[in-house]
Amino acid sequence: MINEHFLGFGLGLRVPHFEEVIRNEPKVDWFEILSENFMVDGGKPRYYLEAVAERYPVVMHGVSMSLGSTTPLDRDYLKQLKQLMTAVKPRWISDHLCFTQAHGVNSHDLLPMPYTEQAIDHVASRIREVQDTMGQQMLLENVSSYLSYKDSEMSEWEFYNEICQRADCYMLLDINNIYVSARNHQFDPQHYIDAVDPKRVRQIHLAGHSDYGDYVIDTHDQAVCDPVWSLYKNAIQRFGAISTMIERDDNIPSLTELVAELEIARRIATEQLPAISRHPTRNHHAGA
Amino acid sequence: MPELETLQHEFIKFLTNQSQNFSQYISEQPPVDTDIRLGIYHNAYRMRLRETIDSDHPILGSYLGDELYDQLVLGYIEHYPSQVKSLRHFCANIPTYLQHQAPFSQHPILAELAQFERVLLSAFDAVDSKVVAITDLAAINPEQWPDIKLTFHPSTTIFTEHYNSVETWQALKSEQSPNPAVKHPLASYWLVWRNQQRLTEFYHQDPREQELWQHFNAGGDFAQGCEVLSQHFEPDQVPLQAVTLLKNWLSQGIISHIISKN
Numbered sequence: 001m002i003n004e005h006f007l008g009f010g011l012g013l014r015v016p017h018f019e020e021v022i023r024n025e026p027k028v029d030w031f032e033i034l035s036e037n038f039m040v041d042g043g044k045p046r047y048y049l050e051a052v053a054e055r056y057p058v059v060m061h062g063v064s065m066s067l068g069s070t071t072p073l074d075r076d077y078l079k080q081l082k083q084l085m086t087a088v089k090p091r092w093i094s095d096h097l098c099f100t101q102a103h104g105v106n107s108h109d110l111l112p113m114p115y116t117e118q119a120i121d122h123v124a125s126r127i128r129e130v131q132d133t134m135g136q137q138m139l140l141e142n143v144s145s146y147l148s149y150k151d152s153e154m155s156e157w158e159f160y161n162e163i164c165q166r167a168d169c170y171m172l173l174d175i176n177n178i179y180v181s182a183r184n185h186q187f188d189p190q191h192y193i194d195a196v197d198p199k200r201v202r203q204i205h206l207a208g209h210s211d212y213g214d215y216v217i218d219t220h221d222q223a224v225c226d227p228v229w230s231l232y233k234n235a236i237q238r239f240g241a242i243s244t245m246i247e248r249d250d251n252i253p254s255l256t257e258l259v260a261e262l263e264i265a266r267r268i269a270t271e272q273l274p275a276i277s278r279h280p281t282r283n284h285h286a287g288a
Numbered sequence: 289m290p291e292l293e294t295l296q297h298e299f300i301k302f303l304t305n306q307s308q309n310f311s312q313y314i315s316e317q318p319p320v321d322t323d324i325r326l327g328i329y330h331n332a333y334r335m336r337l338r339e340t341i342d343s344d345h346p347i348l349g350s351y352l353g354d355e356l357y358d359q360l361v362l363g364y365i366e367h368y369p370s371q372v373k374s375l376r377h378f379c380a381n382i383p384t385y386l387q388h389q390a391p392f393s394q395h396p397i398l399a400e401l402a403q404f405e406r407v408l409l410s411a412f413d414a415v416d417s418k419v420v421a422i423t424d425l426a427a428i429n430p431e432q433w434p435d436i437k438l439t440f441h442p443s444t445t446i447f448t449e450h451y452n453s454v455e456t457w458q459a460l461k462s463e464q465s466p467n468p469a470v471k472h473p474l475a476s477y478w479l480v481w482r483n484q485q486r487l488t489e490f491y492h493q494d495p496r497e498q499e500l501w502q503h504f505n506a507g508g509d510f511a512q513g514c515e516v517l518s519q520h521f522e523p524d525q526v527p528l529q530a531v532t533l534l535k536n537w538l539s540q541g542i543i544s545h546i547i548s549k550n
Contacts, residue, residue, distance in 0.1 A: 043486055044412070064374070109332045
């Protein structure tokens with residue numbers, strides 16, 4: 001039930017916590033870094049990253065690959081990414097099912113794709129190209145969205161499944177993004193989780209959002225809410241032990257507070273799968 | 289793939305205020321209006337770029353005050369849609385924008401202040417390199433001295449100011465009111481670098497030190513460096529002055545290599 005890809009329970013590595021992570025080595029099994037934040041030549045960011053990578057398993061998460069763009073893949077970006085991979089030796093790399101660039105302008109936001117056959121072919125072929133360049137399979141994350149295109153021909157989960165199958169890549173399933181998009185497009189988030197191909201899920205993201213009543217925005221500035229925890233529990237039941245982490249990008253609390261929140265994920269997952277407590281992650285705490 | 293390309297182009301044109309036709313691609317999904325849905329993306333683009341300017345140019349923001357700063361942010365985002373993958377480089381053209389765009393262009397210290405903040409940022413994440421310790425000077429034989437050349441730490445750079453911009457930066461950094469902008473009669477030089485604790489430092493260089501630094505930075509050797517200084521000092525003082533400056537640079541940790549022929 002628990003495979004070698006299960007890293008346990010991790011956090012996103014953020015600047016305010018750099019020093020404390022190295023000094024105190026908190027009870028976190030692994031860290032996810034935002035690749036672009038470390039694509040610099042040297043100085044503090046790279047010093048701390050290398051120090052963290054010596055102590056913890058690290059995975060690299062990108063926001064700029066723009067897998068959905070119709071312009072050619074940015075070879076300079078891929079080269080920089082590969083250089084960073086050489087330095088960090090991540091367990092895997094991931095990016096998003098979206099586009100972030102068109103006609104020379106970068107949105108710095110994860111813009112949704114139309115759910116069409118044409119887009120499936122296009123994104124799957126670009127992922128294969130990236131995987132060939134990087135020499136390894138990557139993870140693809142579902143994004144939050146706030147609009148639907150008239151051109152869409154299928155559901156998001158059908159689109160996501162099909163791309164991952166054709167590209168032969170893995171899924172980074174963001175449970176909060178499913179919840180946010182479900183609220184914004186009025187579908188059942190459980191239906192999404194039930195439809196995802198369980199063989200392809202390798203990582204789970206959890207995060208908070210801002211609720212405006214009729215719609216929800218994925219702000220990563222709040223604690224994980226109860227409905228998302230509930231979906232997470234169901235996801236673990238369906239997918240088994242999946243490396244799970246919490247993303248927090250704004251209104252960042254103390255590391256202690258985030259570790260406490262991560263313990264909720266650990267508890268929920270362990271209740272569903274007691275074998276998790278016996279799995280040798282970096283911070284193995286039997287019965288935690 | 290014309291449909292996908294057109295849709296993505298229209299989305300970007302919408303984000304950058306170049307088109308209002310994008311809503312024709314979007315499904316109506318009551319109860320939330322399409323305008324609200326589109327507005328989420330429109331706001332997010334601006335908010336992220338604004339946060340980047342806030343983060344890169346806090347002192348410039350303090351100097352301008354809220355109203356002018358808002359004008360800068362809005363104007364810059366409209367004039368310079370992001371063409372960079374990393375937000376680290378989004379503000380690279382702010383000094384140029386301030387230099388040429390009224391009302392900012394009427395106050396040349398603004399572009400200089402912004403440039404100083406960018407120089408500090410560049411030093412912060414420049415390439416790492418070891419530095420030579422002052423004790424390493426003892427390893428150089430006397431006959432090697434005329435030929436030695438220096439490589440400075442990759443973070444080291446010279447900031448040239450024509451106004452009291454660094455003094456203004458320092459005042460605002462310590463939450464003091466800055467003096468009025470004043471143009472210097474001659475250009476003034478500041479050496480900026482990242483120290484071994486990975487903190488950015490800077491100090492004012494007098495013109496003679498500046499000339500010698502430029503000489504070594506261009507690949508000149510010690511003997512030629514002494515000739516540079518001979519324009520400013522008596523001949524018997526020149527070697528001592530050169531060695532004093534060299535020791536100062538070593539103690540500051542800005543020299544990565546001392547290269548000798550042997």
